[in-house]
C-alpha cells in the first residue's frame with residue numbers, strides 16, 4: 001500500500017482491504033469474498049473499528065472452550081487465509097489442532113492455493129476436504145470435510161462462517177466458535193460463541209488469551225457465557241456508536 005501514509009485515519013482499514021484484494025489476485029479469495037469483506041467493513045465502521053468489552057468477553061469464553069476441547073479444528077476459508085495467515089498457523093500450533101481448508105464456492109484450484117499459501121506461512125498440520133466424510137444437514141460444497149478434522153471435531157473455530165453450515169455443525173452436536181462483525185447474521189445467532197470483532201484484531205487477542213490460560217490454571221472453567229446476551233450488547237453498541 002505504497003500510496004497511503006501510515007498517518008491516514010483509515011490506514012488499518014485500507015491495509016486490510018489491500019490484503020483481501022491481494023488474496024483475490026493470488027487465487028486464494030473468491031471475488032464473492034470481496035462482498036463479504038465489504039459487509040464486514042460496514043459493521044466495523046459502525047462499531048468504531050475497535051475491540052469492545054463484549055468481544056473480549058467472547059474471546060475469553062472461546063479461549064476456555066478451545067483449550068478444553070478434545071478435538072479442536074481451525075477451519076479456514078479464502079477471506080481469513082488472506083487476512084490472517086500467520087495468526088491462523090499460530091492459533092493451530094498453540095492449540096495443537098489441525099487447520100482445515102473449507103470454502104463456500106467450490107474450486108479445487110482455490111483450495112490448493114490456500115493450502116500452498118498457508119504452508120508458506122508455516123502450516124504443518126493442514127487437512128483438505130475429502131469425499132470420505134460428509135456433514136449432515138447441508139447440501140453445498142462445504143459438506144465435504146476431512147474425517148480426522150471437522151468430521152470428528154468437538155469444537156470448531158470457524159471465523160467468517162456462513163449460516164447454513166454453522167447450523168449444520170450445531171445440529172451435529174458440535175460447538176462452534178466464530179468471528180463475525182455482524183451480530184445479526186445467522187452465523188452469529190447460531191454459533192456457541194460469537195466474537196463480534198474484526199478477525200484481524202481478535203485473532204491475536206484470542207491467541208494471547210489461550211497462552212495466558214495455559215500458563216495459569218487451565219482446569220478452571222470460564223465465566224458463564226450467554227451468546228444471545230453478548231450479541232444484544234454488540235447490537236446496542238452499534239446503535240449507540242452510529243447515533
Ligand code: ATP
Nearest residue numbers: 036037039040162163180181182185186187198199
Ligand atoms: P449468514 O449466512 O451467517 O447470515 P451472511 O450471508 O450475511 O451470513 P457471509 O457473506 O456468509 O454473510 O459472510 C460474511 C460475514 O463475515 C458477514 O457477516 C460479515 O460481516 C463478516 N465479516 C466480513 N469480514 C470480516 C472480518 N474481517 N472480520 C469479522 N467478520 C467479518
